[in-house]
Amino acid sequence: xxxxxxxxxxxxxxxxxxxxxxxxxxxxxxxxxxxxxxxxxxxxxxxxxxxxxxxxxxxxxxxxxxxxxxxxxxxxxxxxxxxxxxxxxxxxxxxxxxxxxxxxxxxxxxxxxxxxxxxxxxxxxxxxxxxxxxxxxxxxxxxxxxxxxxxxxxxxxxxxxxxx
Amino acid sequence: xxxxxxxxxxxxxxxxxxxxxxxxxxxxxxxxxxxxxxxxxxxxxxxxxxxxxxxxxxxxxxxxxxxxxxxxxxxxxxxxxxxxxxxxxxxxxxxxxxxxxxxxxxxxxxxxxxxxxxxxxxxxxxxxxxxxxxxxxxxxxxxxxxxxxxxxxxxxxxxxxxxx
Numbered sequence: 183x184x185x186x187x188x189x190x191x192x193x194x195x196x197x198x199x200x201x202x203x204x205x206x207x208x209x210x211x212x213x214x215x216x217x218x219x220x221x222x223x224x225x226x227x228x229x230x231x232x233x234x235x236x237x238x239x240x241x242x243x244x245x246x247x248x249x250x251x252x253x254x255x256x257x258x259x260x261x262x263x264x265x266x267x268x269x270x271x272x273x274x275x276x277x278x279x280x281x282x283x284x285x286x287x288x289x290x291x292x293x294x295x296x297x298x299x300x301x302x303x304x305x306x307x308x309x310x311x312x313x314x315x316x317x318x319x320x321x322x323x324x325x326x327x328x329x330x331x332x333x334x335x336x337x338x339x340x341x342x343x344x345x346x
Numbered sequence: 347x348x349x350x351x352x353x354x355x356x357x358x359x360x361x362x363x364x365x366x367x368x369x370x371x372x373x374x375x376x377x378x379x380x381x382x383x384x385x386x387x388x389x390x391x392x393x394x395x396x397x398x399x400x401x402x403x404x405x406x407x408x409x410x411x412x413x414x415x416x417x418x419x420x421x422x423x424x425x426x427x428x429x430x431x432x433x434x435x436x437x438x439x440x441x442x443x444x445x446x447x448x449x450x451x452x453x454x455x456x457x458x459x460x461x462x463x464x465x466x467x468x469x470x471x472x473x474x475x476x477x478x479x480x481x482x483x484x485x486x487x488x489x490x491x492x493x494x495x496x497x498x499x500x501x502x503x504x505x506x507x508x509x510x
């Protein structure tokens with residue numbers, strides 16, 4: 183059995199197109215190395231904690247994607263967009279200063295350009311001359327790979343643990 | 347220019363393999379129709395609410411994937427695995443009965459076999475002869491497409507709104 187020339191061309195073109203389509207998919211649709219994504223997330227959270235200790239709302243908000251949504255059990259509603267989140271941090275940092283911010287990743291799963299993370303946190307803050315207050319909490323965070331390759335928070339749900 | 351027979355075979359095989367690989371990828375790696383995923387999620391949540399009103403812990407837990415994680419601001423820690431979640435619902439349904447369960451999807455984003463949803467909820471429950479209590483809340487839920495094509499909850503972070 184011999185393939186006609188045209189068939190060979192068609193088959194070869196399909197193979198090349200298939201390869202190109204799959205390679206493209208590989209960049210945008212398949213899993214990134216989960217260990218590398220987790221490391222990037224942990225670096226970003228360490229940087230966020232450093233920004234919180236400095237009381238720098240703009241820097242702290244930069245871990246969020248421009249279209250991020252943020253909500254906290256202690257407040258009502260949803261904050262939408264990085265500017266709203268930054269404004270909320272700015273108000274918070276005006277009223278209290280943080281002497282401890284520890285965010286501990288518990289699990290990370292990666293699917294394509296999305297990663298979701300659970301973890302625990304521990305913050306110590308102080309308003310004026312009041313004694314410092316330490317609170318622990320938990321969170322679920324959805325991270326989204328940005329066009330520049332960085333991973334930023336797309337949705338963040340944060341809760342303070344109930345009083346013991 | 348003529349392609350030798352072997353080349354034609356190689357090219358044709360690559361084309362077929364490429365097609366198979368991409369079709370496979372299409373099932374597992376590319377985006378499913380977001381409107382269809384949102385509709386499936388809303389149907390599952392309506393079913394969950396019906397199960398809650400009936401006080402059926404096994405049925406209510408079936409919206410969760412076998413490896414689901416669930417945590418609520420009002421309780422400490424993380425529940426891991428559908429059996430733990432079902433047990434928690436069973437305990438809850440023994441202590442209170444629900445006369446209202448309304449879960450309202452606010453946003454859904456789909457990336458591959460993962461979808462993440464935010465929303466609000468409203469539950470009315472009653473313990474014994476105590477007056478019914480209505481509470482509203484918010485949540486972030488990560489859904490994961492299962493091998494059978496259904497979407498089930500992979501991680502669920504639920505919080506009750508603060509008292510006004």
